[in-house]
Amino acid sequence: MAATSSSAQEPRSRDADRSQQTILLAARDEFALYGLAGARVDRIAERADINKRLIYYYFKSKDDLFLAVLENTYADIRAAEQKLHLDEMDPVEAIRELVSFTWHYYLEHPEFISLLNSENQHNAAHLKKSSRIQEMNSPLVQMLDTVLERGRRQALFRAGIDPIQLYISIASICYFYLSNNQTLSTIFGRDLRAPKAMAQRLSHMTDMVLGYVMH
Known part of the structure; x- marks a missing residue:
């Protein structure tokens, strides 16, 4: 059972890594274009094609x-x-x-x-x-x-x-x-x-x- 649980966690971990990397790339472009003050999390979510709540889940603010x-x-x-x-x-x-x-x-x-x-x-x-x-x-x-x-x-x-x-x-x-x-x-x-x-x-x-x- 432990092996099954571990193998199930691994794809989830890879998915989380991919999601975070996608967010970081989208955020990089947004911050580079608008600066910290002008950047919008809504636009980052749109660029990353990801739910905004997931951004806050991974990065808090x-x-x-x-x-x-x-x-x-x-x-x-x-x-x-x-x-x-x-x-x-x-x-x-x-x-x-x-x-x-x-x-x-x-x-x-x-x-x-x-x-x-x-x-x-x-x-x-x-x-x-x-x-x-x-x-x-x-x-x-x-x-x-x-x-x-x-x-x-x-x-x-x-x-x-x-x-x-x-x-x-x-x-x-x-x-x-x-x-x-x-x-x-x-x-x-x-x-x-x-x-x-x-x-x-x-x-x-x-x-x-x-x-x-x-x-």
Whole structure:
């Protein structure tokens, strides 16, 4: 009887996981489009084609759902960064790869920028409640620290570089250009989304970061 009960629970568990993932994807799109304040649970339910009561069953409130979306969003980028295996590359190539990856990830996931903008408007109130967010970032910091130390031992990189400060700088120069692209293009009278401008930007950012870390 126990085996039958267990096997019956397993499909239900898979169904629950699928339902939650469907809700999270629909919520991600809603929050990215309207921000936390403008997002509506009714629309999320409609996007997910799921009963609104089920959303509250799994996530309790709109704020809890927003936190779950943020955690999922960070988990996705951290998992993608780990797959780069930067600590197994030549140190210079690893830094090049991290800049390129960050740039292209932001380009391919504009919702990431929108969600972060929304959370910053709320003073990171949701992320401050997360029990997962800091441990998610630890492997990235460790991996980058390993790259920097290998570069230092090979006399390629200078000593004393803080991996967290370096990552923040890489993320910042990618993020700012894309999140402010419309205003920057207008101010400078140049289409900064044109293919040539985008290629120039990646080259400039890579040279800038390498110029900082190398002797």
